[in-house]
């Protein structure tokens with residue numbers, strides 16, 4: 001890290017804190033000012049929420065904001081935008097897209113969602129069937145998406161469509177930014193085991209999307225989607241929380257409440273092992289995040305995502321065991337809600353246990369992560385892909 005970069009970041013932080021004291025400035029106003037100061041994504045060029053410095057500085061900026069009584073919770077409240085959309089727009093968008101979308105995204109004035117999965121296309125995303133047909137300068141979209149997290153709050157969606165059914169599946173895709181308030185967009189809640197409807201099914205019926213909302217070239221949607229997905233794995237698995245927080249904090253609390261000083265030595269050993277694993281995971285996540293912020297993220301995102309899913313499920317189950325009979329209750333009652341965030345961080349150990357079941361599915365299943373790591377990192381033989389050179393239209397679908 002160069003001294004010049006340090007000085008640049010230090011002076012931007014000082015100026016920002018002087019004009020907008022973190023503890024006293026309303027959140028959205030602060031995040032807007034943070035963007036203007038180049039401290040939103042420090043690695044972006046000036047004018048696009050950054051200072052053009054090394055990505056490592058972002059962790060320092062966020063730490064200082066939290067220490068000064070401010071908040072960085074926009075990063076997870078608008079995770080599909082800030083964590084995934086921004087990187088995609090920087091890599092594949094035009095300057096006009098970058099100018100229009102990044103600031104309101106970071107300031108939480110506009111929430112984003114991701115419209116990739118469909119009832120017949122999840123792990124095999126490239127099989128998707130939602131169509132976009134060109135009509136002059138407009139594309140007309142028809143189809144159904146599913147599992148659309150925060151679709152009920154979103155102003156904008158990251159949408160992948162099929163624009164050419166006559167070429168093999170990966171070659172016929174095109175990526176758009178879609179206005180979730182456009183005609184023909186119907187968002188319906190899907191309730192999860194926790195009682196919350198974090199996600200939705202979304203129907204498109206003759207929805208118009210202007211050609212200037214396209215990210216990347218026609219037919220290049222697969223490459224653009226990969227940028228989003230690599231960012232997603234880091235946003236999910238590479239999420240860096242403070243040491244000892246999250247599900248391991250619930251476990252320690254349950255231990256102190258139910259067992260205290262005289263607890264079973266075996267359980268205490270297990271708790272300690274989970275604590276150590278959580279800390280190792282946290283450090284891996286820091287590495288993944290730094291790699292991602294340098295440019296296109298690498299395999300660290302997939303390893304962190306895979307490891308985190310297993311560990312979080314194990315720790316939340318262990319916590320319920322520690323709670324004994326109390327673990328079978330559901331404090332606060334079971335309500336159906338449409339939440340304003342994913343995987344509510346303030347939730348109880350009980351809700352965390354139920355929510356963790358999704359960890360090995362969301363953002364790509366653990367089985368698929370293992371395939372990716374096996375093939376791309378370890379160089380193992382690939383899965384048989386019988387539909388690789390077959391036009392999408394001719395591939396049998398259920």
Ligand SMILES: Cc1cc2nc3c(=O)[nH]c(=O)nc-3n(C[C@H](O)[C@H](O)[C@H](O)COP(=O)(O)OP(=O)(O)OC[C@H]3O[C@@H](n4cnc5c(N)ncnc54)[C@H](O)[C@@H]3O)c2cc1C
Nearest residue numbers: 114115116117122123147148149358361362363364365367
């Ligand atoms: C909480 C949550 C939030 C989500 N949010 C979003 C969102 O905002 N936007 C969005 O687009 N999607 C979202 N998803 C969808 C998610 O990306 C998909 O669920 C995931 O990719 C799996 O697809 P699928 O559900 O269709 O399962 P399928 O692909 O049908 O898989 C079913 C089972 O088969 C296994 N399997 C499939 N293919 C293989 C293979 N080649 N080798 C070995 N095993 C295989 C899978 O691992 C799985 O166990 C979300 C999911 C969850 C749980």
